[in-house]
Amino acid sequence: MRLEYLDLHEIKGPLVILKDVKGASYEEMVEFTIQGVGKRIGRIIRMTEELCVVQVFEGTADISLENTRTYLTGHTLQLPLSSEILGRIFDGKGSPKDGLGDIYPDMKADINGLPINPVSRKYPKNFIQTGLSSIDGLATLIRGQKLPIFSGSGLPHNDLAVQIVRQAKITDTDNSKFAIVFAAIGVKSDVAEYFTKSFKESGVLEKVVMFLNLADDPVVERITTPRCALTAAEYLAFEKGMHVLVIMTDMISYAEALREISSSMEEIPSRKGFPGYLYSDLASMYERAGIIEGKEGSITQIPILTMPNDDITHPVPDLTAYITEGQLVLDRELTQRGVYPPVSILMSLSRLMKDSIGEGFTREDHPGIANQLFASYARVQEVRALASVIGEDELSDTDKKFMAFGRAFEDRFLKQLRDENRDMKKTLDLGWRLISTLPEAELDRLTPELIAKYYDKSGRGGF
C-alpha cells in the first residue's frame, strides 16, 4: 500500500521539514506530489524524534505547506546503470536530459557508494602520457590517481582538461576499454557546450557519459551531480573493466552548494562559513578514484577548481589538496606572458609519480632530471628576485645563466601549442638540453653517472 503524508511542517530555503513521519530512514529518498505542479524528489538529511529535514531537488518553489503530499520511497538515491549510459546526457540527479528516454538498467547503485577497503586497493603505478611536458615530466599523471587542476577565472583550465582528454594515452592496447565521465557542477552553459564540442571533435562522444548541472539548475542537485558521475564511473570501471577518466568542474560550486544547505540547516560553520564536515564530504568523493586488486578497470579523477581570488589558501583548494594525490596549479602571470599551459610547476605536484617513473616505467634519468629542473627553477625565482633589486647586469655569471635558463624553460619546456603532443622521450631530452645550459657544478640533484650519460659538456647545449 502506498502511504502518503499530507501537508508539510515548514519550508526553509531548499529544505522541507516534515512532522510525525513514521518509519523514515536516514538519507532515504522521498517523493513529493505538488498539486497542479507535478512530482519532485528529495532526500532526508536529518531526523529528530518528531521532525524530518528533507532537501528538495529542483528547489522548493511553488511548494506550500498545504499543497503537497509526501511519499517515502524506502531507499536511498539510486542510479540505474547499464552499458547504454555511454554517450548519454543526464541531469544532476541521474535522470536522462537528452530526450532519448530512460535507461533499461542492468543494476541500480546507491550514489553514495561504499568506502573502498584500503587493503583491496592496488597502488597505482602506470603513468598516463598526456603529451604535455609540464605534466609528463614534472607532475606525471598516473592511472588511478586523483589530480585536480587549481585554476582561477579566466585561466585556460578547460583547454588544458580537453587537451589531456584528447592526448591521454590512457590505454595500453584496447581503445574500447576507455571511457570519460564528465560532471558539470554549476558551470555556465557555454563551458558545458565547449566540452561537448571538444568531445565531438576528437571523436570520443560515444565514450562519454555527461552529468550536467548548469549554473541555473537547482543548487541541491549540485550535491548529487558528482556522486552520480562517480557511481557511473565505478560501474564502468569495476563492473565493465574500463579505464575511466572523470572530469569534475567546478568543485567550488559544489562546496558552495554544500554551504548553502548547511546554513539553511543552521549548522555551526567553520572556516569561511563552510560546514565542519567539508573535508570528510570532499574525501567521500575524491577517494572514489583508484584501482582495485583483481579488477580490470580504473578511475582517474581530474577535478577542476577555480580558486576565488586565486587564493590557494581558500578552504576548498586547501582541503582538496590534502585529499588528492597532488595538484596542478595554473598561474596567471604565465598566462599573461603567453605561456600555455601555464602550469606553475613549483606549486604543482604529483604524489604518485615517485613510484611510477624511472627505470622500468619511463626512463632511468626521469627522477633525477625532474628533481634538477625543480631545484634549478626554484633557484631562478631567487635570482629573479635579486635581479629586480640590483638589475640583471649586476648579476654574477652563474646567476645570469640561471636567468637565461628560466626563460628557456618557460618558452621551450612549459609552452606548448594546443595540439602539440610530445612523447616522454622528447620531454626528457628537452629537459637535458635545458640543464646543459647550466654549469655542471650547479647540478646537485643528479648522480655522476647520469651527468656522464646525458649532460652535454660541450657547452653547445641550449638554444
Added chain:
Amino acid sequence: MTERNRNNGYISGVSGPVVSVKGNPALKMLEMVLVGKNRLIGEVISVEKDKTVVQVYETTSGLKNGEPVVSSGSPLSVTLGPGILGEVFDGIQRPLKKIEELSGSSIQKGLEIKTLDETKKWNTTIKIKDGDTATEGQIIAEVWETPALLHKIMLPPNVSGTFKNVRGNGEYTIVEVIASVETKKEKIIDITMTHKWPVKKPRPFGKRRPVYMPLITGQRVIDMLFPMAKGGTAAIPGGFGTGKTMTQHQLAKWSDADIVVYIGCGERGNEIADVLESFPKLKDPKTGLSLMNRTVLIANTSNMPVAAREASIYTGITIAEYYRDMGYHVALMADSTSRWAEALREISGRLEEMPAEEGYPAYLPSRLSQFYERAGYVQNLNGSEGSISIIGAVSPQSNDFSEPVTQNTKRFTRCFWALDKALAYARHYPAINWTGSYSEYIDELAPWYEENTDRQYGEKRTEILRILQEESRLMEIVKLIGQDVLPDGQKLTLEMAKIIRQGFLQQNAFHENDTFVPVEKQYKMMSIILYLNEKAEKLVATGIPVSVLVDTGVFNELVQMKYNIPNDNLDGFATLERRIDDFYNDLSIEYNDARRRNSQ
C-alpha cells in the same frame, strides 16, 4: 518491529554520525552500544536526562527512528594478544583483510568480525608453574608472534593472586585457558593469551623514567640536529605537498624501534596501499627481516566514517602501550592528528556544542595533551623497561602554523620538525626547516651521543647550526645586493652552508645508500664538512679567493659523499680527509710561492 525492553533504547534522531537514543537511562558514558537493526558499532558520548547521544563508527544512512539500540555494558575496547603484528585494522580494530573476505572490496556495514584469529595455534612456552605468585602485568608465557618479535603474554593489569592449573608448553589458540589465578578473595580467574582493554584508559605502568636514548631514524637532519628521544614526542607540521607522509613513512621504515604502530588517520587510501606494497619488501636494518614483522597499521582513510577516525588514535596508542608493557620500544606515527582534531570538531558541531577557536571544541587542547602524555619511557608493572615515542603529523589549514591544532600540539610535544613549503618546492627533502625546528631533548641525549659518536658531538652540532644561521642572515643581504660584493669570509660561509644543505641535510629516499644512514656515517659526514670548513677558513684568511677553493672540486666531492661512500664501508672518509689535506697543502704552497714572487 521495534523491540523495546529494559536494556534497550531506541533511535530518536540521526544527524550524520551522531544518533540520539531514548528509552534507556542506564547507558553509561563511553559505553559501546550496537545501533539499529544492522547492529552498527557506536559509543555513548553524552548522557542527558531523557536522551543519550551516540557516535556511530559506521555509515548511518538507512537508520530509522525507533530501531533498537543495544547496550554492551563495556566501553569501546581493543583485543590484545598475539596476531596483531602485520595486520591492518580499521579505526575500531576490525581487521580489514577479514572485512575484505566477508564483503569484497567495499566496506559494508554491520559486519561482526573477530579482531584476532581465534583458530590459529601458537607454539607457546609457559614461564610459570602452579603455586607461583601472580602479579599484575606479569609475563606468563612467550610466543614468537613473527620471526622478528617474541610476544610476551602478560597477566591483565588488574589480576593478581596465585597461579593454578598451569598447562605445559604446547600449541594453544588465544582463547584456550592456559592457567588460572586464584585471587586474594578466593575467586578463580581463567587466563587466556588475550585480554581486552578500554581504548580511552591508559594502561598502568610502574613509574616513568627519564629519557636518555635517541630514537635513531637514519635521517641526518633529525638524528644529528634535532634528535628525538625514545619515549619522546614530536610533531611534524606542514602544509599539503611538503612531505609529511613521506617523512612519516621514512620514519616508520627506518626508526630503530622494536614495534611501529602506524595510524593513517583520515588520509588517502592509496597511501595505505603503498605501505602494504612496499613495507613487506623492505628489510628492517636491525633484524634483517621484513618490516611488516614489526609493523601494525591502523587505517581510517578519509572516506571511512568520521567517528572511527576519532577512535583510531586511541586504538593505536593502546596497542602501543600493550607492546611497551612487554618491554619493547614502540614508535607510533599518527598521520594526521589534524584529521583527528577535525573529527572532534565535526562531531562537536553535530552536538551543537559551543565552539572555541575556529570551530574546534574547547576540549581540543586537553584531548591532545591526554594523547601525547601516553608517550614515555617507563618501568612496567613487571619490571621491564619500555617506551612509546609519538610522532604526530599536523596538517595546518592554509599552511598557517598559528592555527589551533598546530599551536596546541606545539605545547605538548618536545620535538618540532617544521616542514617548509619553499624547501619542498625546490624538492629539498626531508623539507625540515632548520631555523623553525627544535628539539628539547638535546641535553638529555647529549651523554648518549658523546658515548656513541664522539665527545665533540655537541660542539659540532652547534657549529653546523651556526653556519646555517649565519647563511640565513647573509641571504637577507644577498637578496638586496647580490653575492659578489660580500667579503670572501662570508662567501665561504655561503659555500659551506650550501654543502651542509645539499650534501648533508638533503637526503634521497630513493637511493639505497641514502634512504637510511647509520649514526656513525652521519657523524663522519658532519665532521668532514667541518674539517673542510676549518681548512678553507685558513686558506681564505691568507687571501685566497673562495672561487679558487670551489674550483678544486673538493666542495663538490663532499656534496656527493652521501652517494659515493657506502653505509657498510666508511673508508671513504679517510680518503676524503687526505684529499682535503692535499687541497690545503697544495693551495697554501702555491699561493705562498706566488706571494713570495710578487714581493720580490
